[in-house]
Amino acid sequence: MTQPPDTQPPDTQPTETAPPRPRRFLRSRRNRFLGGVCGGLGEYFAVDPILFRVAAVALAVVGGFALLAYPVLWIFVPRDDGTGNPEPLPVWRLLGGREGKPPSAGRALAIVGVVLLALFAALALFVGAGWATAAGGGVVVAGVVVALGFLAIAGAIAGRKRARWLVLPALILALPSGIVAAAGVKFEGGYGERDYRPVSRAALPADGYKIAAGSLWIDLRDTHLGAGTTTRLPVHVGMGAATVIVPESVCVQAQAKNGAGVVNVLGHQHGGVDVDYALSGATSEAPRLDVDADVGMGAFEVIHDPSEARFNGPHESFGPPGFHRDDGDRFPLTNRACTGA
């Protein structure tokens, strides 16, 4: 890195109120809001750190670059010791390094191993709790969280500071379990890609189509439903996407719930969390299909033609989350069978 020229005239003495400008980029000790990264940049370039803070916030909001860069600089850029010289990095000290003395390889390896093991255990706990909840073991996971809470309370009353550490595994368990519970993800019906093309009402399963994780493709274009009949079609997806293709001659009524993701029924598209969409109002004698969709996380769509599929198959493209729109222009609403128009 190019060092900035020393702009201080040789005949002037630095004052106590104006500490020497660091000769290299260091995290600031005095000018810190979080880790002193922006303060350090401000001192190095001799400008107001607020400029870097504003830029950091802007880069965090637009694209999130600062969210990655800031922690990296926080960890790997040493802090100013107050005299313009770097302090040993916390990581260095953690590994057993002291000023002028590198850490021993054995100690460094042991600490890195313990940290990796702890991260792996946390990840396993996180995934395991989510999986167990989706598989029907949510009561057990919730019970363990409650038990850890009681242990923390008991430890706190006994004056044991270590009881604080029980909060961490409890949160690691509660977070995925809560997400799975809120989304309503249930692992039932197998995994993978399923393609169904029933030819009659009798071929439709009474309890509907289910998949735990993956994609469902239910093509009803060749299914004879019969005029004046109402056919109920339950669809359950734990995590993934389900697409139902219906001919234009069928009147579609729908009740679709999605814990997190998108619901698109004949161009009426709703996305976000806790999506609950209903399409009703049939008045014609056309064969009616009552779709009852329950998706944990993912997408559900009812379309007339496979080329309209956006969340399943070769045309999938999820688009931005949390949007609500009616694609009347791109995919004209052709649920005319319901009104006989």
Place this chain on the structure above:
Amino acid sequence: MSPRTDIPALVGGIAVTALGFLLLLDRLEVLHLGFGWLWPALLATAGAYLVASGLARPPR
């Protein structure tokens, strides 16, 4: 309350217990826990613990 009581652990324990009961009630189908309830509950739990830890820290 005993002067030895560790306040952050106590607050964290109470918050985690409450969160666990919330999950338990959802799993027992007493209530439905949507995302609208989950995020505030999780943030309140973590926030309560962090505030208690911050207040319990001796002044510099």
